[in-house]
Amino acid sequence: MKTTFLDFEQPIAELENKIEELRFVQDDSAVDISVEIGHLEKKSQELTKSIYSKITPQQIAQVARHPQRPYTLDYVKGLFTGFEELHGDRAYADDAAIVGGLARFNGQSVVVIGHQKGRDTKDRQYRNFGMPRPEGYRKALRLMKLAERFNLPVLTFVDTPGAYPGIGAEERGQSEAIGRNLFELAQLRVPVITTVIGEGGSGGALAIAVGDAVLMLQYATYSVISPEGCASILWKTAEKAPEAAEAMGITSARLKTLGLIDKIVTEPVGGAHRNPQQMMVSLKKALADALKPLQDKTIDQLLEARYERLMAYGKFKEVDVA
């Protein structure tokens, strides 16, 4: 598949086009220009590295939403074996914006839950752009409880612009569904590891993201509101999204400094979509490394640590009051 380049990646796109042209020439040319191609490829790599070394938060948000970025089901295929998808909330519907089921991780049974976006127009609509409705969160909760019952670790993958703001979603209790998951995840009696793989959009992300370890891909974002949403409220115009992205601190590097995530998983040069295989290898290792110490703990130790970790969120000062 041809790589889609973002606006700030245009110099890379031009170079890649040139390489493509040369390859085309190479095919029916007597002169060997493979050395030249190799040279340009190296240059493209270096250019990508250099552009990505100066990447801004808003540009990272673009990479996080890249149409070719691996989604949950890609990771399910790449990291697990024997995936058995389980559908439905048993009350209303099956929400395609959240997928989940049983799988094996390095041979071990686990429960996998994640937001799912669509690849083409039809698929995007089917997945509702990865924006879950209450039934999606209730399906997720059902799978969490299933994991608890059979003592299976839960691995969640976060990639959503946010919970769906629709009439039906409100009628069926979007707020309650999200709040219930926060409450249940806080005391779920199995290890829970969350990985933010793309967009970590607000409460809609958090509803499957409370756990014992939070990993984040290098160019993923995680924020309380989208940069566009924040800008339109606080600056009165969505055009200030780059400023909002900067101000809120939505990137993995910033969030790690703030102590809100545990580990950054490095992405291939130019983002996960440029080399999905390499991404799978490094995420698989990171997940295995995160899971091991959690499984060494007793369940009471695990829950106590999780509780203390949740209680530690927040920065404030304490003063003497008379």
Place this chain on the structure above:
Amino acid sequence: MSWLQKLLPPKINKTREPGARSAVPEGLWHKCQACGAVLYRTDLEKNLDVCPKCNFHNRINARRRLDILLDAEGRFEIGAEVQPVDILKFKATKRYADQLVSSKEASGEDDAMVVMQGSILNVPIVVAVFEYNFITGSMGSVVGERFVRGVKAAIENNVPFMCVAASGGARMQEGLTSLMQMAKTSAALTRLTQAGLPFISLLTDPTMGGVSASFAFLGDVVLAEPGALIGFAGPRVIEQTVRETLPEGFQRSEFLLEKGAIDQIVDRREQRQKIADLVTLLSRQPAVATAN
């Protein structure tokens, strides 16, 4: 200037500043924003800021809410020592640090939550109340921490916990830390549940976003004031997303009751009795005497 304005003598022809009120002294009268009835402010206050003509529930601040709910004797504040900091050095059109100062001046509170331990009709309880006038009652680190300290106090003293919500949602000026307050407050409630203590959640106008989507609906009993706007997404966001006009009364308390989202709608003037009745029922205590 139109010909009519030119004709009028200058005394009458004084252009009114937009928003300027008539000659009636500020504060003596109140015009109900729902029914338009002109009321004596003292009458309105005696009626707990509920319009005597149409029952419209005006928004009230946190301390007044606590005054209305709690018995006058034996109350003390929890978590006042917790004070806000500007974690991100956040700046939009205003600096968050400045906003904290101006909001304190405007509301008289140092953040968007006041927690008190006390009693309702002699039934001991801890009550956390949102201050909407402080940055639209948004939940940041201080709100989260005061809420948690309130829950802990309830557990230590073996008394029920109640929260009165009035909030626009998470405080985005604190970035992701504010989102984590949703997880923090909800997690604290797991301990209250384990201690077998009731959590009463009272939703007032408005209860939206991250507050709505965390502890607000985790109440063992969820109550709402009449006509309150309660929901996850704001009506404007929904309208822009679905490109439809929202149904009449959408996201109002009455709508939520019909959809099965809340247990009861309770008039402000009956809340003390209602809450005392509910918590004594839940904690298997004898009934309280009827309030006069």
